[in-house]
Amino acid sequence: MTERAEAVRRIGIRRDPADAPALRAALGDADPAARAMACRALGWQRDPRLAPDLIGALTDPEPDVRDHAVRALGVCLGGRSTPPAAAAALIDALADPDPIVRASAARTCGWLEVDGARPALRARLSDDDSGPVRAEAAHALGRLGDAQSTPALLAALGAPHAGLRHHAARALGLLDADALAHLKPCLADPDAEVRVAALRVVARLADDPGPIAAALRDPNPGVRATAAILAADSSIPDAALAEALAAEPHPEARHHLVRALIRRGERSGAPDPPDPRSPAMPDPADPAAFGPTGDPSHRRSAPAAERNRGPIADVLADRLPPGPVLEIAAGSGTHTAFFAHRFPDHVWLPTDLDPDALASIEGWRAAAAAEGRPLDNVRPAQRLDVCADVWPVESAGAVFCANMIHIAPWAATPGLMSGAARILTPGGRLFLYGPFRFDGRFTAPSNARFDGWLKAQDPRFGVRDLGEVSAVAAERGLARIEVIAMPANNHVIVFERR
Numbered sequence: 001m002t003e004r005a006e007a008v009r010r011i012g013i014r015r016d017p018a019d020a021p022a023l024r025a026a027l028g029d030a031d032p033a034a035r036a037m038a039c040r041a042l043g044w045q046r047d048p049r050l051a052p053d054l055i056g057a058l059t060d061p062e063p064d065v066r067d068h069a070v071r072a073l074g075v076c077l078g079g080r081s082t083p084p085a086a087a088a089a090l091i092d093a094l095a096d097p098d099p100i101v102r103a104s105a106a107r108t109c110g111w112l113e114v115d116g117a118r119p120a121l122r123a124r125l126s127d128d129d130s131g132p133v134r135a136e137a138a139h140a141l142g143r144l145g146d147a148q149s150t151p152a153l154l155a156a157l158g159a160p161h162a163g164l165r166h167h168a169a170r171a172l173g174l175l176d177a178d179a180l181a182h183l184k185p186c187l188a189d190p191d192a193e194v195r196v197a198a199l200r201v202v203a204r205l206a207d208d209p210g211p212i213a214a215a216l217r218d219p220n221p222g223v224r225a226t227a228a229i230l231a232a233d234s235s236i237p238d239a240a241l242a243e244a245l246a247a248e249p250h251p252e253a254r255h256h257l258v259r260a261l262i263r264r265g266e267r268s269g270a271p272d273p274p275d276p277r278s279p280a281m282p283d284p285a286d287p288a289a290f291g292p293t294g295d296p297s298h299r300r301s302a303p304a305a306e307r308n309r310g311p312i313a314d315v316l317a318d319r320l321p322p323g324p325v326l327e328i329a330a331g332s333g334t335h336t337a338f339f340a341h342r343f344p345d346h347v348w349l350p351t352d353l354d355p356d357a358l359a360s361i362e363g364w365r366a367a368a369a370a371e372g373r374p375l376d377n378v379r380p381a382q383r384l385d386v387c388a389d390v391w392p393v394e395s396a397g398a399v400f401c402a403n404m405i406h407i408a409p410w411a412a413t414p415g416l417m418s419g420a421a422r423i424l425t426p427g428g429r430l431f432l433y434g435p436f437r438f439d440g441r442f443t444a445p446s447n448a449r450f451d452g453w454l455k456a457q458d459p460r461f462g463v464r465d466l467g468e469v470s471a472v473a474a475e476r477g478l479a480r481i482e483v484i485a486m487p488a489n490n491h492v493i494v495f496e497r498r
C-alpha cells in the first residue's frame with residue numbers, strides 16, 4: 001500500500017462522519033491507490049448521502065478505483081432503496097471496459113436488487129467474454145427473479161466456466177424454471193459445487209428420490225452431506241439411509257444422515273436411531289501444520305454453513321468493527337469465502353486446528369482465483385489451536401468463531417476467550433455462533449438431542465450454557481453486548497473488548 005493510501009485508510013477506519021470531506025477530497029488525489037482507498041473508506045461510512053461522490057468516482061481512469069467505487073456503493077446502499085442516479089450509474093458500470101468492474105457491478109446490481117438492470121444483466125449473461133462476469137450476471141438475475149433470462153441460464157449450464165454453471169443452476173432454482181431435463185445432466189458435472197446446486201433444484205422439482213439416492217454415493221463429501229439433508233424428506237427407505245450411514249466416512253455427512261433418521265423417527269414416533277461413532281477430534285497436541293495447499297479439489301462444501309452464512313453475514317454487516325477479522329475453526333472455509341466476498345473491505349484471516357480444514361480453505365482460495373474472482377482479502381489459512389498460549393495473529397479488529405465450542409472439550413472455551421482478549425484491539429468484537437443453553441435449559445428439543453449426539457461422539461463435547469461462556473469471557477475483559485436469535489435454534493453472541 002502506498003503511503004498516501006495508508007493515510008486515507010487511517011482516516012477511514014475511524015468511521016467518523018466528520019471525516020467525510022477529507023475522504024471526498026482524497027477522491028481527487030494524484031495517487032490512484034489513495035483514490036481507491038478513499039472509495040473504500042467512503043463505503044465504510046455507510047452513509048447513502050455519499051453515493052453521489054462514489055458515482056463520480058465511476059468515471060475515474062483507473063479500473064481499480066472504479067471497482068472500489070462500485071463495491072462501496074453496494075456497502076453504502078445495502079438494505080436501503082437505491083436512488084435512481086445510483087441505479088443508472090451501476091447499469092452503466094455493467095458496460096465498463098474492465099471485466100473486474102463489470103463483475104462487481106453485476107454483483108452489486110443483484111445485491112441491491114436494481115430492477116432496471118435486468119436487460120443489461122441479460123446482455124452480460126449472454127454476451128460477455130468473461131466467465132466471472134457472466135457468473136455474477138446469472139446470480140444477479142436469479143436474485144431479481146428474472147424469468148426472461150431462463151433460456152440464457154439454460155444455455156449457461158453447458159458453459160466451460162464452473163462458476164457460471166454453478167450460478168446458472170442456482171438461479172434456475174430461484175426462478176422455479178421448468179429446467180429439470182437440463183439440470184439432470186449437471187448431477188454428473190465434474191465440479192462438486194455445480195452438482196450440489198443442481199441436486200437441490202432437481203430434488204425439489206423431480207418426483208423421484210433416485211438423484212438423492214445416487215448423490216449419497218457421490219465422491220465429494222459436501223455433495224453427500226447435501227443429499228443426506230434432502231433425504232430426510234424423500235421416500236428413500238430408512239434402511240437405505242442406515243446403509244449409507246454405515247458406509248459414510250465423513251463426519252459432516254454422517255451428522256446429516258443421523259439428523260435425517262432422527263427427523264423421520266420424530267415423524268413416525270419411533271425412538272431415535274443409535275448414535276454413530278465418528279472419527280475422534282484431531283489431537284490438539286498433534287504438530288501437523290498445513291495440509292496440501294492451494295488445490296481446488298481439496299475444497300469441501302459445508303451445507304449447514306451454506307444455509308447459515310447469509311443470516312450470519314446480515315448480523316455482521318452492521319456490527320463488524322474495522323480491522324482484520326480472525327476466523328477461528330473455519331472448517332471447510334465456506335464461511336470464509338462467502339464473508340470475504342460480502343465484506344471486501346475487511347481482511348479475513350482463516351484458521352483451524354485440522355490440516356484437512358486448512359487444505360479445504362486453501363482449496364476455496366485457489367478455486368476463486370481460478371474462476372477469476374480471487375479472494376484478495378483472504379490471507380493463507382493458518383493452523384491455530386485456541387488452547388495455545390500464543391496465536392499466530394497478534395492483533396485483530398474482530399474474531400469470528402462458528403460451531404466450535406460445543407464440538408471441542410470445555411478447555412477450548414476459556415482458550416478462545418483468553419486468546420480473543422489478547423489480540424482484540426479495544427472496542428474489537430468476538431462473534432460466537434452456534435447452539436447454546438440458557439440458564440441450563442435447551443432452547444429446543446432438537447438442541448437437546450444434538451447435545452446427546454455430541455456427547456456420544458466424545459463425552460467432553462456438548463452444547464454450552466451461555467451464562468457459563470459469558471462468565472469466562474467477562475473474567476478476561478470481554479463484555480457480552482448482544483444475543484441475537486438465529487434460524488434453527490442457533491444464536492450469535494457478540495462480545496466486546498473493553
Ligand SMILES: C[S@@+](CC[C@H](N)C(=O)[O-])C[C@H]1O[C@@H](n2cnc3c(N)ncnc32)[C@H](O)[C@@H]1O
Pocket residue numbers: 281284302304305328329330331332335352353354357384385386387401402403404407408412
Ligand atoms: C463443526 S466444525 C465448524 C466449522 C465452521 N466454523 C462452520 O461453522 O461450518 C468445528 C471446527 O472446529 C475446529 N476445532 C476444534 N477444536 C479446535 C481448537 N482447539 N482450536 C481451533 N479449532 C478447533 C475443528 O477442526 C473443526 O474444523
